[in-house]
Amino acid sequence: MLGLMQDRPLALPHVFHRAEQLFGHRRLITAETSGERVTTVADWAVRVRRLATVLDSLGLSADARVGTFCWNTDRHLELYLAAPCTGRVLHTLNIRLFPEQLVYIVNHAEDEVVFVDRSLLPLLWPLVDKFETVRHIVVIDDGADHEIPSDPRVRDYEELLAAAEPFAGRFTVEEENSAAAMCYTSGTTGNPKGVVYSHRSAVLHSLITLTSDAFALSERDVVLPIVPMFHANAWGIPYGALLAGAELVFPGPNMTPEAIVGQLERHRVTVTGGVPTIWMGVRPLLADHDLSSLRAIICGGSAVPRSLSEAYREAIGIPMLHAWGMTETSPIASVSSRRSHQEAWSEDERADARARQGQPVPFVDLRIADPESGEELPWDDRATGELQAAGPWIAKEYYRGEGGGTQFTQDGWLRTGDVASVDKWGFVRLVDRTKDLVKSGGEWISSVDLENEIMAHPAVAEAAVIAIPHEKWTERPLACVVVKPGQSLTAEELIEFLTPRVAKWWLPDAVEFIDEVPKTSVGKFSKKTLRDKFAGYTLPS
Structure with a gap:
């Protein structure tokens, strides 16, 4: 017997249309070299629709890989939706990779177009002739004064949008398991390996960011994603914020501690996220700024030092919200949010708990296993083994089968390469990378x-x-x-x-x-x- 529910695909067009229909009044704020640009979701949505037409006019194939070489901006967010909503695959390129790695990734993914912020053009342009499948370089003018090459492959982003009619009607993606985005990880041996996110995985992951024991994103939030949008889709925060209706603040190219803390204070940001090194830089500035609006500082990418988290708790009243994941896990797999069994604990004991990577979020299964025998180990906080993950937004293989499947077990679990122990409550404590x-x-x-x-x-x-x-x-x-x-x-x-x-x-x-x-x-x-x-x-x- 089958259920009698409507069979509608879990796909990113729903995220776009929900934001367009319900949250058009919400603001998107982007820092630029000359100040800040403020727009609304309604105006942004029109530009997404124009960009969808542009992707067709460029003659891209139906499932073209659309490369982006951009900072965290509202323009980058336009590409985040226009590419997958038209059936293409968003391919975010890491602006800090070595040139040889970047060339390898673009060619391996077979990108057909690369959108690049003008301020980043000097990094990209010397490599263009080595790109085997790229036919267009679209420059997004972010106020930088770098010379734009006179080359038939180079197009201007704003000129293309101005000439395009907005796509009419609703975007549709019929197959929820079709590719929506891809990101290459250099965390494995050998060449970077491609992780391909599906529409289904992106939507389910976005839903988790709205849950109370994850990031609890809501329409009342003002969200500043400092984690780069080229790094595992900025931990899924852009899609989650759009789904929730939260306002978004983007740091653009200025990633100095002074610029970050200025945005946090000026826009009364409630949720932000970045790696520990970002928060180490901001830490000395805390006493000079009013950050009372913050309710969550998401920190991940590497283990969060207990001393850093406690420094924030002492300075502004809230510690870090420790999260763990990797490119292969989309990336949120566990969050160390406070649990009821910790209420009777001392502050010192709770600080120890916050330093852990937390409980797995719903739909993610974690286990620790002996890396040689594969034997599953107990959750007694003493046994240590390789942390393995399974779930609907966990990779099952790399693009084109790279790596020969060695990072996946015979029963389909991802071998993370992390060594961990787990306590009886299911809280993960990473011991190290193997x-x-x-x-x-x-x-x-x-x-x-x-x-x-x-x-x-x-x-x-x-x-x-x-x-x-x-x-x-x-x-x-x-x-x-x-x-x-x-x-x-x-x-x-x-x-x-x-x-x-x-x-x-x-x-x-x-x-x-x-x-x-x-x-x-x-x-x-x-x-x-x-x-x-x-x-x-x-x-x-």
């Missing part, structure tokens, strides 16, 4: 936990721990530490600080003071860069 663990004398040292303890020192701005080969113990930890401006710290002082906080055999064998911890293209600590820098490093005997 490649970042330090194996000392047959025992594992969590670089993440050790980094958190180091960053709890009041003079430390950033810290990263890497493994250094050791003749006797196989590996030992090296601490790479950035000291806050105006502060001083010695290796001996740091070790003295750590001694009562970690096991003796966890203490770093050496401390190197550096100017900055290198970052990846999405703002995470680049342990690979540090390992390369300190290759051949000799630990003190």
